[in-house]
Amino acid sequence: MRKIKNLIMTVMISLATLICLIPLFLLLYYVIKMGISSINLDFFIKNPKPMGEIGGGMLNSIVGTLIVLGMASLIGIPFGLATGIYLAENKGTKLAEWVRLSTEVLVGIPSIVIGILVYSWVVKTMNTFSAFAGSIALTIIMIPLLARSTEEVLLMVPNTLKEAAFALGASRWNTQRMIVMKTAMGGIISAILSSIGRIAGETAPLLFTAFGNQFFSTKLFRPISTLPIQIFTYARSPNVVQNKMAWAGALLLVSMVLLLNFSAKWISQALVKRSKN
Amino acid sequence: MNSEEIAIQAKDFSAWYGEFKVLKNINIEVPTKHVTAIIGPSGCGKTTFVRCINRLHELTPGAKVSGDLMLYEKNIYHSDPMKIRRTIGMVFQRPNPFPTMTIAGNVMAGYSLNSIRLKSSDYRDILEDSLRKAALWDEVKDKLNKFGSELSGGQQQRLCIARAIASKPKVILFDEPCSALDPIATGKIEELIRELKSQYTIIIVTHNMQQAGRVADYTAFFMLGELIEFDQTEKVFTNPAKSLTEDYITGRFG
Ligand SMILES: Nc1ncnc2c1ncn2[C@@H]1O[C@H](COP(=O)(O)OP(=O)(O)OP(=O)(O)O)[C@@H](O)[C@H]1O
């Protein structure tokens, strides 16, 4: 009887795992199948051609995505890390509990709402859609995510190591910097990479912040094209060539996110291994 | 014992966790350059007492103290806690080398963590001297740049002792340093402690009465946060003044 029960459980668990994996593989298969034919050198080094002309690529969107993501990371990483360190170091204090609560609320807010907010704060004030506004929107999404995962990673560092440092006369700041952060380095790097991966594909908050641009632009205070928005535009287009371009863009975006997540895993494992021997 | 110079002296010293009074009016005079053991049933405040001596106690939220604790003529609680912690080294219950540091880095952590730069000749001298004093030099001299976590538990604990020694403390506190070690590693640490007392004042918390008998010149018996008896180890074990001490030592409770 027990054996049968065990067998049933094993089968059910395997089935559940499979059901979780199937959509991932289907998605990958489909995106590759639809997108791969449009991926060629031109895709990476050419800008879109005007409607009706054949050829062109997505250079402007690729560069735009890198700019917007880069700027968002530049602001988001320091603030996210600092907030995470603050949360881990001041666990239990009133202010830290409030900060934690607000990060939780922020994580739960639909990203389109953040887009609207940045639209009225930044876009309206500056009177233009811009790469900058898009970065701000993504930063606001990134900070609470990164703060929470940083906090989690830091809290995993055994207290005995901190005490050992304090017992040697180390200050709180040196202990944090030279013991806690170093020990948690793998986890911190992977938290950073995953949070970048998380905002890389955000579309809604970019719609009315970075807006989009059919031309190549690297100006921070001008509208800029990004992969998610360009995919959105091309996918809705009646033009079959542009539909294919959308799939190719999707393939690139998915690859970027996968790459970020895999390197996050890989780096943290490599660092764990290093500190073990 | 009155003839010995006193290294650490507690005067009506009490300690709390929040509202919970863990140490109750402790008065003790720990003689310099000897080994003093602290024994007593679990939860009686042994760890708390040694953590008060190097001011780690106050890192626990809600922790409080009252009374005086003196290191030689200096009041520990009127001094800079970071200086006190460098003067009073500590070895913990479980070996806790820093996993991101090499063996050499671990020994010298007291300097790097305090942003103290050393001449490279001084660095090497202190490194070798500390490892020798911790009876670890011969075992690790060829792998100083390997990570400390590669060593066995007993070696890791001696590495932690070397780390404490490197900061040139006056006092070294050991909180059950052998509880995670096998008998052979324990024997080595005990031998080491007996050697170290020629240069350092040593306080060792232990649950193991035989261990106290083997290493300690003096023994303090704590119970429920009070110091019940403090005398030469031999006296405490063969002819205790208090019946509570006798009950504990003969295993009637604890
Ligand atoms: N962080 C803490 N917060 C609240 N109470 C604590 C804390 N640490 C210890 N205590 C309490 O203080 C008392 C003394 O603890 P302490 O660790 O000093 O005992 P001990 O003699 O070292 O015990 P053991 O032999 O088990 O190590 C115990 O009753 C314990 O429950």
Ligand SMILES: [Mg+2]
């Ligand atoms: Mg204890």
